[in-house]
Amino acid sequence: MKPQKSKVIYYLVWLVIGGLLIYLGNSISSYYSEEAKKTFRIGSTVWILAIVPLIYGLHLAFLEGLPKAFKLNWPLLLPVFLPCFLLLIYPILVMYINSLANVTIYKLATLPQASAVFGIVSGLTLIRSMDLIQRKLWNENHKKLTQTILDPAKHQNAVELFLQQHRLLHSSRMSHSPSATLEDELVKDLQEETFRQYPVTAPDTKNSIIWHMWHMTRIEDMTMSVLVNNDVQVLHSGQWNKKLHIDDVHSGNEMTEAEIANLSSTLDIDSLFAYRIEVGRNTREIISRLLPGDFKQKVEAARIHELKEQYAVKEEAAWLLEYWGNKTIAGLVLMPATRHIFLHLNKSIRLKHKIQKSTL
Structure with a gap:
């Protein structure tokens, strides 16, 4: 069966936007990483490491179109989105609230590529949790x-x-x-x-x-x-x-x-x-x-x-x-x-x- 022309165009636009987001995300991340090496200030880098993959996840959620209804799907929001999002922003919270520091959680949240995984999953499930069946x-x-x-x-x-x-x-x-x-x-x-x-x-x-x-x-x-x-x-x-x-x-x-x-x-x-x-x-x-x-x-x-x-x-x-x-x-x-x-x-x-x- 022939693919729908409108869907093909949508996917192509989605792909182009995705490529631009990856390019911009990589450029911004690299810039702030270099700045952190020069100034020894990692605050901006920590923020960027959380924001960029979150945006990737949000974009990924739109692959099959916009949400059909803005009503929360709690079984997806609570067990999946919430833990991933908290782990994503944990390093940010620790910078401002020292009492939240926990070695075990911090190690998990700062594993190599952890912010990428938690960010993408957070963005994806945030949108899909609003997509009522x-x-x-x-x-x-x-x-x-x-x-x-x-x-x-x-x-x-x-x-x-x-x-x-x-x-x-x-x-x-x-x-x-x-x-x-x-x-x-x-x-x-x-x-x-x-x-x-x-x-x-x-x-x-x-x-x-x-x-x-x-x-x-x-x-x-x-x-x-x-x-x-x-x-x-x-x-x-x-x-x-x-x-x-x-x-x-x-x-x-x-x-x-x-x-x-x-x-x-x-x-x-x-x-x-x-x-x-x-x-x-x-x-x-x-x-x-x-x-x-x-x-x-x-x-x-x-x-x-x-x-x-x-x-x-x-x-x-x-x-x-x-x-x-x-x-x-x-x-x-x-x-x-x-x-x-x-x-x-x-x-x-x-x-x-x-x-x-x-x-x-």
Whole structure:
């Protein structure tokens, strides 16, 4: 699978900045070391030996993007960051507080390369301790969205929170997100063989990862484009079936094993990613145009009939149309456009780890 252009650029910029930091750090350290030899004053050198590797660690933490949430991850902060940081600054503290002097700790803190190790680990874990587990944050925000989405007075807040939630469910290219998303996590190091493997062995599914990605995209497309916006599906307006190399226009529910096997082996991967981006952007435009009170509206029966006419679901899955017909626009936003995708992404990520771990 092709690497994302934006991620390649990010890594190149990160690498250039890293090279500059190493050059500057080495130059500054060398300068103060030479000064210490001339003046016999080591105070500045001790500070530099702590600050430079700390900056290296901070930069290293940004290799995979910015923190997703500034909420402390205590299991990482207390057992890892805090001891390393205290050992890093111990020589500095001793210069100002003689009562803290302890031969054993001082020897450990001043071992060759100790400041480099403690500094890098401190910087790295400081940033990562602020990086709340993405799934936990998403669930917390989804609860907030559920509580506010039907209140017309909080309409704009609900829309903004939806856009934030939705961004994490698609490729970072879809919304030009500076942070990695759940889809990015799924696609990273995902082998094509793993992507297409069918059947899979799991307690809750035997469908391939590529089926899950196609299915959740189809559901989002038809519910947002037709049921919410009363417009043409992205699949049809962009003639994506030809690009995807499949004939199926339905949601994927109630497919036979032979149908899933065929889809898993023939669906074009690059086109699927491109289709997802178009569907995601279309959804964001639709939700952004809604007015206060629109979330309370019931799904119109005529739009349900339109999906039936388009063969958007198989006859065996007619229950799905009935389910959507009992929803409000808010209900579609809270499930097909968000939680449904979230559940399938998490399931796919677990499948990826399980399959690729077993092949090591």
